[in-house]
Amino acid sequence: MSSGAATDAPFFAQALRDLEPLDKQNAETLLHEFLKRAAEKECSGTGTLTANKPAAAFVAAVLDLSPYLRAILLRRPQIIEPLFEIPLSRRLEALMLEIAATSEGDDVTEAGLMTALRQSKLKGHVLIALGDLSGQFVTSEATFWLSRLAEECLGAAVRFLLRDAHEAGKLKLPDLKHPDKNSGWIILAMGKFGAFELNYSSDIDLIVFIDEHSPAITDPYECVETFSRLTRRLVRILQDRTADGYVFRTDLRLRPDPGSTPLAIPVGAAINYYEGRGQNWERAAMIKARPVAGDIDAGKRVVAELAPYVWRKYLDYAAIADVHSIKRQIHVHKGHGEIAVRGHNVKLGRGGIREIEFFVQTQQLIAGGRFPKLRGSRTVEMLGALHGLGWISEEARDTLAEKYGFLRDVEHRIQMIADEQTHMLPEDDENFLRVAHMMGYRDGETFADDFRAALKTVETHYAALFEQAQDLTGEAGNLVFTGDVDDPDTLKTLAKFGFERPSDICRVIRTWHFGRYRATQSAEARERLTELTPVLLKAFGATSRADEALMRFDGMIKGLPAGIQLFSLLQSNPRLLDLLVLIMGAAPRLADIITRKPHIFDGMLDPAIFADVPTRAYLAERLEGFLGPCKVYEDILDRLRIFAAEHRFLIGIRLLTGAISGGRAGKAFSHLADLVIDRALKAVMDEFASKHGRISGGRIAILGMGKLGSRELTAGSDIDLILLYDHDEHAEESDGQKGLAPSQYYMRLTQRLIAALSAPTSEGVLYEVDFRLRPSGNKGPVATHIDAFRKYQRTDAWTWEHMALTRARPVAGDGTFFDEIEKDVSDILGLPRDPAKIAKDVAEMRAMIEAEKPPSDAWDLKLVAGGIIDIEFIAQFAVLTGNVDGPGNGQPTAEVLAKLKPDFADPAVTDSLVEAAHLYTGITQIIRLCLNGDVKREDFPPGLSELLCRACDLPDLERVESQLAETAQWVRKTFDTLLKDARNQAKSSK
Structure with missing residues (x-):
C-alpha cells in the first residue's frame, strides 16, 4: 500500500502540514539542538533543513509538540536522514525488509533480536508519525503502516523461536529457510491488528492455535506445552522493557476461556469451544481475525472453518442486544446533554471510536451470513459495503467515515505525546493544546468545538441504529393491566421486551395502578405513572436482567412519600429515565439513596453535568454559590450535608456512565471532601470562638490520611484525619468569655469538628471520621501540637505509621501552616532508613493483615493476596526507602508507582504496577459506588457486571475475573521479589 498523497519526490521535498508549535522560541531552540546532534552523528542530509524553511518549521514544531518523538529524534537524528533523498513509503518498505531479516543468520541471539526489534520499532514509530503529522498519510495509511510494523516484528520473532525450537529438538521443521511454513504454530491477529487498524501505541491482540496434524510436531502429547512455552517467550521478546524500550504490548486474553486454557490451544479444541459455547461478542471479534504469523496456510484454514460460526445463514437480529452489551453502555446515551471534551475517552466514551466500530460490526453480524460483501474487517470499507447494499444512507457512510478518521487522528496524537496506551484527551491546558496543534488547529477552542460536534454526530447514528433495532425486534403489542387476571397478549409483549417473569411484572404494575403505595395514592400520580409505564417497560426490558431492575424500581416507588414530582420529572426528561x-x-446503593432522598436526583437536571469535569475549582465555585450568605452554624452544616450528598451522587453518576474514569472519580470525591471539611472546620472554629475566643497565634491544619490523603476516596469511604495545631509559645488561655488552656481548647474544638462531620441529622451524615492515625492512636489526644507530632514521628513512630504518613497531605485549615507541615512530612519521610529493616517490617505487616483479615472472596480486592494492600505497600516502601523520583507523599498510588526509580523496579515492572493500580482503582470505585457493604460475586446485579466489563474493556465477567487473578498473582510475586531484593542489596552493601 502506498500513500495516495505521496509522489516519487523525497519526503521533505513534498508539501508538509503547517503545524503551530506551543512555544515558537522553544521550537527554534530544539531545532538547533537537533541540527547540532545531527552534525555530531555526521548526518549530512539534515543540514539542508536550514535551507528548506517549511521543512525546518515542520521539524521544529514536531520537536516542540511531541515529547516522545523529540526524545527519539534528539537521540537518533539519523532516523530521518533518508527522507531527504526518498519518499516516506519507500523508506518504510525498506524498513519492513530490514525487520524481516533480523531473525536470519546463525549468530542471532534472543537478546540481539530484542535489541534489533526495539530499535526498528522506534524508527518505524518516528517515520509513521511524520507521515501522519505532515498530512502525507491519511488515517488508513498510518494505521496500515503501524499494523505492518507490528506484523513484521512479530513474524521475525516467530521465525527465530521456531528455528530455536527445531535446534533444541522440540520441533522438526520441514523447511528451515521458511521455518513458519507447515510449523503448526498458528497466530491470529485480532481486533485492530487483524483489520490493519492499529493505533499509535496499541497493544496487539493475538490468539494462538496449534495444528496438531502439522509434520513439524514430533510429539503430539507435548505440543501444547511446547507451543505455550514458545508463546510465552514470544510475549517476552515483544513486550519486556529494556534500555531500548519495548516492541509491542501483547494481549492473549481473547482466546477461548483464558482463565482455564493454555496460551496455545489445539485447533480441534478451539472449534469445539466456538461451536458449543461461543458467544456473540466472540463472533464479533472473529470478524477481524487474520493469520498474521507462523503457519499462515493453517491459519487460513481455521478462519475458513470458523466462518459458519461467525456468519449465520439468516438475518440475525437477535445478536444485536449482545453486541450492544459488548459496548457496555447499557442504555442509549442520546440526550445526556453536553459532552466534556477534556478527559473524554476517544475510544470508549460517548460518540467515540468504539461506537462507530460497533455500528458497523452489529450490522455485519446481522446480515453477513446472507451478504458476503459484509464480511470484511476494515471499518471504513464496511461502511461503504453497508451503503452499497442499502443498509445505511450515503450520508451515514460519508459522515461516519469522516468522523472515524478524525477520531483516530485525535487518538494517535494523544498517544504521540508520551507513547502511552491512553485514549483520554488531556485535561491540562498544555497537553490539550499539544493535541489540538498536532491536529493542525491554531487554538484549543476550535478543536474542542469540532471534537464535540464529531462525538454528537457519531452518538446520533449509533443511537438511531439501536432504536431501529428495537423496532425490528417487534416491540409493539398489548399493555393491559386492569382487573386481577393477566392479559395473554400483555404477557407476550412483556416477554418480547425482555422480561423473564411477565406475570410477576403484571402483578407489580397492577400494584402501582391500584394505588397501594403512598407514592401512587393520588389520582394524578397514578395518571402520570400510567402514561410513563410503556416507556419504563421498554427501558427496563433493554437491560440484562430486566425483572430484577424493575423490581428494584418497584422497591424505590414503595419507599417514596409521594410520587407526582418524580413521575413528572421522568416523563418530561427521557435522559433521567x-x-x-x-x-x-x-x-x-445509589437506588437506596434516591429512595431515601428523591430530591438528590434534581442535580441531574443540570444539562452541563457531563460536560463539566468535577475539578476542585468547579466544585469550589458551586459550593460558594450553594452556601451563599448563610451565617447560622446549623444552617451551614445542613447545607454542607446537602451539597456533599448531591455532589457525591453526581460524581457517581459521571463514573457510572463512563464520563469519568475511576482515577478521576477518586480525585473528585477527594476534592469534594477537602472543600467540605475546610468549610465545616471554619464554621466550627467560628462557633467555638463565639464562646471560648481564640488562642494567641493559633493555627490549625487538618492532615488528610489514607484514601483522602492520596486522593483516592470512593463513594462510600470513611475519612482518616489528624488535627495539628500551633500557637504562641507563651499563650496560656483563649481570650473568650470561657477561656480554655490551649491543649483543652484544641481537644474540645476537634471533638466539635468530629460531631459536625459525623453526627447524623435529618440531612444525613457528612462523613464517617476516623482519627486513629494520630500519634499514639486512640490513647493519645485527638488534637496534636505540631511539636509533639514532629517529635513522635522522628523518635517514636513505627514503620507502619511512616507508611501511613506517605499518604498525608494538609486538606483544610490555615494555608500558612500547610507549607510548614508539608516540609515536616517530607523531611520525616526522607530520613535515612535501613531498607532491609523496612522490608522486613512491611512483609510482617502484610502477613499479619493476611492472617487476621483474610479476603472474603476473589473480589475482595483490598485484602486478596496481590491486591490493593500489596500494591499500596510497594508504593509506600518505595517512598520510605528513597526509591521514588521526586515527592511521593499525598498522591494517588498509581502516580507514585509511575515514578519508581529504574534501579528499584525496571520500567516493565513499573508499567505493569501502574496498570494494576489503575485496574484495581477502576473496579473498586465502581463496586463501592454501586453496592452497600460486602456483596458476594453471585449477588452482583447484572448491570454492575456490565459496568465492570466496560471499566476493564473486556467482554464478559469471566474475562475480568481471569485478568484480576492474573494481576493479583503477578503483584504478589512482584511484592515478594522487590522486598527480597531490597534485603539482599542491603546485606551486600554492608
Whole structure:
C-alpha cells in the first residue's frame, strides 16, 4: 500500500502540514539542538533543513509538540536522514525488509533480536508519525503502516523461536529457510491488528492455535506445552522493557476461556469451544481475525472453518442486544446533554471510536451470513459495503467515515505525546493544546468545538441504529393491566421486551395502578405513572436482567412519600429515565439513596453535568454559590450535608456512565471532601470562638490520611484525619468569655469538628471520621501540637505509621501552616532508613493483615493476596526507602508507582504496577459506588457486571475475573521479589 498523497519526490521535498508549535522560541531552540546532534552523528542530509524553511518549521514544531518523538529524534537524528533523498513509503518498505531479516543468520541471539526489534520499532514509530503529522498519510495509511510494523516484528520473532525450537529438538521443521511454513504454530491477529487498524501505541491482540496434524510436531502429547512455552517467550521478546524500550504490548486474553486454557490451544479444541459455547461478542471479534504469523496456510484454514460460526445463514437480529452489551453502555446515551471534551475517552466514551466500530460490526453480524460483501474487517470499507447494499444512507457512510478518521487522528496524537496506551484527551491546558496543534488547529477552542460536534454526530447514528433495532425486534403489542387476571397478549409483549417473569411484572404494575403505595395514592400520580409505564417497560426490558431492575424500581416507588414530582420529572426528561434505569440495573446503593432522598436526583437536571469535569475549582465555585450568605452554624452544616450528598451522587453518576474514569472519580470525591471539611472546620472554629475566643497565634491544619490523603476516596469511604495545631509559645488561655488552656481548647474544638462531620441529622451524615492515625492512636489526644507530632514521628513512630504518613497531605485549615507541615512530612519521610529493616517490617505487616483479615472472596480486592494492600505497600516502601523520583507523599498510588526509580523496579515492572493500580482503582470505585457493604460475586446485579466489563474493556465477567487473578498473582510475586531484593542489596552493601 502506498500513500495516495505521496509522489516519487523525497519526503521533505513534498508539501508538509503547517503545524503551530506551543512555544515558537522553544521550537527554534530544539531545532538547533537537533541540527547540532545531527552534525555530531555526521548526518549530512539534515543540514539542508536550514535551507528548506517549511521543512525546518515542520521539524521544529514536531520537536516542540511531541515529547516522545523529540526524545527519539534528539537521540537518533539519523532516523530521518533518508527522507531527504526518498519518499516516506519507500523508506518504510525498506524498513519492513530490514525487520524481516533480523531473525536470519546463525549468530542471532534472543537478546540481539530484542535489541534489533526495539530499535526498528522506534524508527518505524518516528517515520509513521511524520507521515501522519505532515498530512502525507491519511488515517488508513498510518494505521496500515503501524499494523505492518507490528506484523513484521512479530513474524521475525516467530521465525527465530521456531528455528530455536527445531535446534533444541522440540520441533522438526520441514523447511528451515521458511521455518513458519507447515510449523503448526498458528497466530491470529485480532481486533485492530487483524483489520490493519492499529493505533499509535496499541497493544496487539493475538490468539494462538496449534495444528496438531502439522509434520513439524514430533510429539503430539507435548505440543501444547511446547507451543505455550514458545508463546510465552514470544510475549517476552515483544513486550519486556529494556534500555531500548519495548516492541509491542501483547494481549492473549481473547482466546477461548483464558482463565482455564493454555496460551496455545489445539485447533480441534478451539472449534469445539466456538461451536458449543461461543458467544456473540466472540463472533464479533472473529470478524477481524487474520493469520498474521507462523503457519499462515493453517491459519487460513481455521478462519475458513470458523466462518459458519461467525456468519449465520439468516438475518440475525437477535445478536444485536449482545453486541450492544459488548459496548457496555447499557442504555442509549442520546440526550445526556453536553459532552466534556477534556478527559473524554476517544475510544470508549460517548460518540467515540468504539461506537462507530460497533455500528458497523452489529450490522455485519446481522446480515453477513446472507451478504458476503459484509464480511470484511476494515471499518471504513464496511461502511461503504453497508451503503452499497442499502443498509445505511450515503450520508451515514460519508459522515461516519469522516468522523472515524478524525477520531483516530485525535487518538494517535494523544498517544504521540508520551507513547502511552491512553485514549483520554488531556485535561491540562498544555497537553490539550499539544493535541489540538498536532491536529493542525491554531487554538484549543476550535478543536474542542469540532471534537464535540464529531462525538454528537457519531452518538446520533449509533443511537438511531439501536432504536431501529428495537423496532425490528417487534416491540409493539398489548399493555393491559386492569382487573386481577393477566392479559395473554400483555404477557407476550412483556416477554418480547425482555422480561423473564411477565406475570410477576403484571402483578407489580397492577400494584402501582391500584394505588397501594403512598407514592401512587393520588389520582394524578397514578395518571402520570400510567402514561410513563410503556416507556419504563421498554427501558427496563433493554437491560440484562430486566425483572430484577424493575423490581428494584418497584422497591424505590414503595419507599417514596409521594410520587407526582418524580413521575413528572421522568416523563418530561427521557435522559433521567435512562439514568434511573441504569441505576436500578447496576447500583443498588445509589437506588437506596434516591429512595431515601428523591430530591438528590434534581442535580441531574443540570444539562452541563457531563460536560463539566468535577475539578476542585468547579466544585469550589458551586459550593460558594450553594452556601451563599448563610451565617447560622446549623444552617451551614445542613447545607454542607446537602451539597456533599448531591455532589457525591453526581460524581457517581459521571463514573457510572463512563464520563469519568475511576482515577478521576477518586480525585473528585477527594476534592469534594477537602472543600467540605475546610468549610465545616471554619464554621466550627467560628462557633467555638463565639464562646471560648481564640488562642494567641493559633493555627490549625487538618492532615488528610489514607484514601483522602492520596486522593483516592470512593463513594462510600470513611475519612482518616489528624488535627495539628500551633500557637504562641507563651499563650496560656483563649481570650473568650470561657477561656480554655490551649491543649483543652484544641481537644474540645476537634471533638466539635468530629460531631459536625459525623453526627447524623435529618440531612444525613457528612462523613464517617476516623482519627486513629494520630500519634499514639486512640490513647493519645485527638488534637496534636505540631511539636509533639514532629517529635513522635522522628523518635517514636513505627514503620507502619511512616507508611501511613506517605499518604498525608494538609486538606483544610490555615494555608500558612500547610507549607510548614508539608516540609515536616517530607523531611520525616526522607530520613535515612535501613531498607532491609523496612522490608522486613512491611512483609510482617502484610502477613499479619493476611492472617487476621483474610479476603472474603476473589473480589475482595483490598485484602486478596496481590491486591490493593500489596500494591499500596510497594508504593509506600518505595517512598520510605528513597526509591521514588521526586515527592511521593499525598498522591494517588498509581502516580507514585509511575515514578519508581529504574534501579528499584525496571520500567516493565513499573508499567505493569501502574496498570494494576489503575485496574484495581477502576473496579473498586465502581463496586463501592454501586453496592452497600460486602456483596458476594453471585449477588452482583447484572448491570454492575456490565459496568465492570466496560471499566476493564473486556467482554464478559469471566474475562475480568481471569485478568484480576492474573494481576493479583503477578503483584504478589512482584511484592515478594522487590522486598527480597531490597534485603539482599542491603546485606551486600554492608
